[in-house]
Amino acid sequence: MADEKQHQFRYTEYWQGRTGLTFAVEDILFSERSDYQQVQVLETDAFGRLMLLDGLVMLTEHDEFVYHEMIAHPALCLLDGDAPRRVLVVGGGDGGTVREVLRHEHVGHVDLVEIDGLVLEASRRFFPTVASALDDDRLTIHVADGVAFVNNAEAGSYDLILVDSTDPVGFAEGLFGEAFYRACARALTARGLLVTQAESPFDPAFHGLIAEAHGVLDRLFAEVHLYLAYVPTYPMGLWSFLIASKALHPLSDFDTAHAAAQLAPFAEALRYYNTDIHRAAFALPTFARRLFAQD
Amino acid sequence: MADEKQHQFRYTEYWQGRTGLTFAVEDILFSERSDYQQVQVLETDAFGRLMLLDGLVMLTEHDEFVYHEMIAHPALCLLDGDAPRRVLVVGGGDGGTVREVLRHEHVGHVDLVEIDGLVLEASRRFFPTVASALDDDRLTIHVADGVAFVNNAEAGSYDLILVDSTDPVGFAEGLFGEAFYRACARALTARGLLVTQAESPFDPAFHGLIAEAHGVLDRLFAEVHLYLAYVPTYPMGLWSFLIASKALHPLSDFDTAHAAAQLAPFAEALRYYNTDIHRAAFALPTFARRLFAQD
Numbered sequence: 001m002a003d004e005k006q007h008q009f010r011y012t013e014y015w016q017g018r019t020g021l022t023f024a025v026e027d028i029l030f031s032e033r034s035d036y037q038q039v040q041v042l043e044t045d046a047f048g049r050l051m052l053l054d055g056l057v058m059l060t061e062h063d064e065f066v067y068h069e070m071i072a073h074p075a076l077c078l079l080d081g082d083a084p085r086r087v088l089v090v091g092g093g094d095g096g097t098v099r100e101v102l103r104h105e106h107v108g109h110v111d112l113v114e115i116d117g118l119v120l121e122a123s124r125r126f127f128p129t130v131a132s133a134l135d136d137d138r139l140t141i142h143v144a145d146g147v148a149f150v151n152n153a154e155a156g157s158y159d160l161i162l163v164d165s166t167d168p169v170g171f172a173e174g175l176f177g178e179a180f181y182r183a184c185a186r187a188l189t190a191r192g193l194l195v196t197q198a199e200s201p202f203d204p205a206f207h208g209l210i211a212e213a214h215g216v217l218d219r220l221f222a223e224v225h226l227y228l229a230y231v232p233t234y235p236m237g238l239w240s241f242l243i244a245s246k247a248l249h250p251l252s253d254f255d256t257a258h259a260a261a262q263l264a265p266f267a268e269a270l271r272y273y274n275t276d277i278h279r280a281a282f283a284l285p286t287f288a289r290r291l292f293a294q295d
Numbered sequence: 296m297a298d299e300k301q302h303q304f305r306y307t308e309y310w311q312g313r314t315g316l317t318f319a320v321e322d323i324l325f326s327e328r329s330d331y332q333q334v335q336v337l338e339t340d341a342f343g344r345l346m347l348l349d350g351l352v353m354l355t356e357h358d359e360f361v362y363h364e365m366i367a368h369p370a371l372c373l374l375d376g377d378a379p380r381r382v383l384v385v386g387g388g389d390g391g392t393v394r395e396v397l398r399h400e401h402v403g404h405v406d407l408v409e410i411d412g413l414v415l416e417a418s419r420r421f422f423p424t425v426a427s428a429l430d431d432d433r434l435t436i437h438v439a440d441g442v443a444f445v446n447n448a449e450a451g452s453y454d455l456i457l458v459d460s461t462d463p464v465g466f467a468e469g470l471f472g473e474a475f476y477r478a479c480a481r482a483l484t485a486r487g488l489l490v491t492q493a494e495s496p497f498d499p500a501f502h503g504l505i506a507e508a509h510g511v512l513d514r515l516f517a518e519v520h521l522y523l524a525y526v527p528t529y530p531m532g533l534w535s536f537l538i539a540s541k542a543l544h545p546l547s548d549f550d551t552a553h554a555a556a557q558l559a560p561f562a563e564a565l566r567y568y569n570t571d572i573h574r575a576a577f578a579l580p581t582f583a584r585r586l587f588a589q590d
């Protein structure tokens with residue numbers, strides 16, 4: 001009997017050279033070009049549905065929880081006090097990041113600024129568990145340019161800014177530059193936090209970017225730290241985030257009991273983040289430490 | 296101009312279904328069948344040389360340091376006292392694990408028991424930086440079956456046993472069973488440690504194996520803990536190890552100053568492990584915690 005799987009489509013995202021992750025594609029569910037990028041949704045054999053933006057893996061159903069929990073909860077659990085939080089998410093039109101943010105009861109309002117309405121549309125249609133919070137009353141969606149939005153934001157108007165961007169090429173490049181980070185610093189409160197995805201420290205191609213972003217943030221914020229999470233379908237599997245704060249140190253100001261109390265109402269929904277992972281995520285392998293003098 | 300790279304060979308190790316990591320293959324350097332398995336060495340475009348055993352990635356030049364440092368140093372840094380150590384490495388014929396073990400000055404003797412002489416030969420020939428310690432005076436190489444070797448070992452004769460095995464199929468299956476773990480417990484000193492690679496907790500196919508090995512070890516040892524490391528070229532990128540001890544807790548008995556002093560003579564050679572990583576490696580993502588009641 002012939003193996004029908006032999007006849008499947010395959011899709012490979014090349015990480016370095018022509019080495020990268022190959023997915024068996026059961027079906028191509030969606031493929032459209034927006035003003036910004038090609039948006040595609042594939043049904044894969046091992047990771048459920050997969051969203052590609054210009055051929056790069058944005059998320060899969062099976063492992064999106066890692067990235068979305070890890071961009072949101074470390075900073076949200078670090079914010080002190082009990083006042084309602086104002087959060088800005090730049091990018092992240094799939095809705096996964098705001099889903100995690102809105103789990104926190106103390107979050108009073110979230111602005112989601114996604115440049116590409118087609119990403120929102122594709123996520124609502126094909127990733128209902130990811131887009132599940134896009135209709136939350138506390139959320140305002142802006143289909144707009146993130147850089148301009150932050151430039152126009154009132155000073156001190158956000159407790160937290162999460163930069164959930166694509167790779168730093170094309171229209172997303174501005175989200176990794178000094179002018180943007182400076183505007184973020186201005187838009188944040190005195191105890192505010194900025195988190196940005198920072199590619200893979202295992203990929204030499206991104207060492208310069210990570211070191212440069214770290215250096216720029218260092219000039220604008222008192223505390224800048226890299227932290228890590230495993231995302232199997234992202235290049236090299238090891239992903240990094242930069243967290244920057246004018247006041248809070250992500251470890252010494254992390255109150256485990258306060259964080260555990262914040263997480264308790266939705267602890268069952270979490271699959272990656274916990275208070276031990278919070279501390280562990282900031283421990284860098286020696287090769288990553290050597291990217292900058294962070295000890 | 297034609298892109299010459301279009302004409303490269305590719306090799307994919309399928310992780311789940313037909314999803315997995317694809318390597319561009321510049322050259323096939325070695326391909327021979329031993330009594331046990333097919334041993335192949337490929338030159339890849341992004342990870343340097345790659346050793347395949349029966350088509351599964353054993354190591355690449357560019358990321359082998361992660362696995363080899365993380366199977367060896369957590370346990371070696373945990374062993375207390377200053378007496379010369381006796382270490383047994385089961386499997387690991389490439390030499391990477393003994394290279395890391397032999398960096399420690401207090402290691403007095405190492406027995407390396409590799410069933411397949413062809414792995415030793417291929418590593419010496421194609422991975423000189425991995426096989427670099429195979430001629431160390433403190434090392435005895437036994438081309439023999441690991442299960443039989445441990446069964447015949449004198450009781451209480453090793454301070455540390457490292458099980459650096461291939462996947463639990465075929466001839467390596469015995470290295471994951473209760474009889475083998477029981478023989479290891481017998482061969483260890485009263486404060487001895489056992490470490491075994493335990494596949495990826497991100498792959499549902501291995502959840503049963505990890506939980507079962509954990510359960511068996513729990514009946515034989517006072518302390519059993521899972522810890523994690525990122526290995527980009529291993530399935531799912533996230534790899535686990537089980538550490539078992541009759542006496543030592545891998546965190547509460549971990550003396551940072553003692554460990555740092557042990558590592559100091561070769562700190563420059565390490566690219567992954569450090570004392571912060573030691574502690575962080577034991578923090579499990581929530582999904583991994585749920586594999587067993589480890590809290």
